[in-house]
Amino acid sequence: MQRKIIYISHWRFPSEKTMTPLIMKTCEGFIREGFSVELWIPKRPSGFAGVDPFIKHGIQKRFPIYALSSIGSINKFGKLGFILMAFTFNLSVSARLLRERKNNTSLILYGHDIRDFIVPSFLKLPLFIEIHDFYESSFNFINRLVLKKTSGLIVTNTFKQKAIESRYGFPLDRMICQPNAVSFEMFDIPVSRQQAREKLSFPSGIKIVLYTGHLFSWKGVYTLAESASYLSSDTYIYFVGGTKEDRKALEGFVTAKKLPRIVFLEHQEHVNIPFFQKAADILVLPNTAKEVASKYETSPVKLFEYMASGVPIVASDVPSIREIVSDKEVFFFIPDDPQNLAKVIRNAMNDERAVENRSRASKVLARTHSWPSRAQAITALIKKCT
Incomplete structure (x- = not known):
């Protein structure tokens, strides 16, 4: 059975943010490596109604993008809106994963934000996370919770690699340093x-x-x-x-x-x-x-x-x-x-x-x-x- 990577992200698609094409390029790369890929995102206004994200961001390989239910608005309610959106998105992702797992035992979870996996990490599926932003202080508990259940980490420079190894004890043999890239x-x-x-x-x-x-x-x-x-x-x-x-x-x-x-x-x-x-x-x-x-x-x-x-x-x-x-x-x-x-x-x-x-x-x-x-x-x- 072809292995499926489910990329989970709370970002808007399409958007003006650099992270959006980065995520889609990563998904495209996995398809070229032989994986089946899906991108799961929350239902939230993108600001680009009717715009094809594949055309906008220059992505050649198409893959399904599923918008899952979430509640909350960053624009209207700021930090509180983000917390509500992230939490309800976590729940929607987990519910869908439970259904998906019944039909496919070769699922791999992938993402770039630890906060997207607070609940899904408890499902004991292979989990890989890219670390672009290194969260401190109030996020330490969440970091430890999710990292204990993470199969592998991809960090974008050696500073973060050393920091994660020393602060959280994450094994270096399950972590690689891969900077961002360019077309x-x-x-x-x-x-x-x-x-x-x-x-x-x-x-x-x-x-x-x-x-x-x-x-x-x-x-x-x-x-x-x-x-x-x-x-x-x-x-x-x-x-x-x-x-x-x-x-x-x-x-x-x-x-x-x-x-x-x-x-x-x-x-x-x-x-x-x-x-x-x-x-x-x-x-x-x-x-x-x-x-x-x-x-x-x-x-x-x-x-x-x-x-x-x-x-x-x-x-x-x-x-x-x-x-x-x-x-x-x-x-x-x-x-x-x-x-x-x-x-x-x-x-x-x-x-x-x-x-x-x-x-x-x-x-x-x-x-x-x-x-x-x-x-x-x-x-x-x-x-x-x-």
Whole structure:
């Protein structure tokens, strides 16, 4: 009998969040590895009514997506709404699993959030969880409860691997470190900078420093905005993406500080992001060092996409990024230092040889972080632990 992986996630599908295509790429990878796959999600508004998630997120292999009953709304009731939604989703998942288990004894549970398995973990099915966010304090009890019943863990960097082993005693032989990945061909497009700018109606007579993605403060976007004061008058900073609320907050900061030559563009379809990246002179990953999530925990999908584009990268010198790239692939700057960031950007723009060498090296490295190879490594762990 073909083994079935049931991916369980409380996220919205489709959505503007990076995690959504990541989850779907993981499911697609499992199908290529020979598994039957289903994605179970809660019934909740996605904000993209009528939009096909497979088309929106560039997924070639289709699989069933089932929306299960849940109560609660994060948007309306905040944290309390999330707790209610997560709890009722746990119950719906468990009830469906009990029925599913009668007809299929080869089920494997998979997900990326421990909170989705508080109740399902008691069903004694093989359970594998990706650790992207390392929950602390109030979640320790839940972590211990679920991890005791978990067959294997996939962590996205060695910091989390060591922390989980030391704090929870989870065996290292049932845990692998697998960073996030990239669809290399999607971002390695045969388009010149000028062609990309013409397609997007960007001006050709300026230098563009570009950031794509969410505008959370821990991502260092405020540092990038402040660096505008130290850049030349022909250099513009483009922010592409973010929610309306986060964009409004950053725009207010820019206005209050009277920061020059900053352009904000709303969230773009993921399939169009490669053109925005190709239009840039420099791509920036400005993570702060002031928060643990940024300094140690993250494995930025954005970084892998930047690398595949072949556009030079300026990145914050924090351990989470250093674990993936070195001075051979990117230009590092001192975290949370807008003046140093501007200096590194200027130096990169004026050093053609260094740019060429790093861009070539980053593309080579990006090829090693593919979704198929990631799925193969996770499949090996699943086979080992079941």
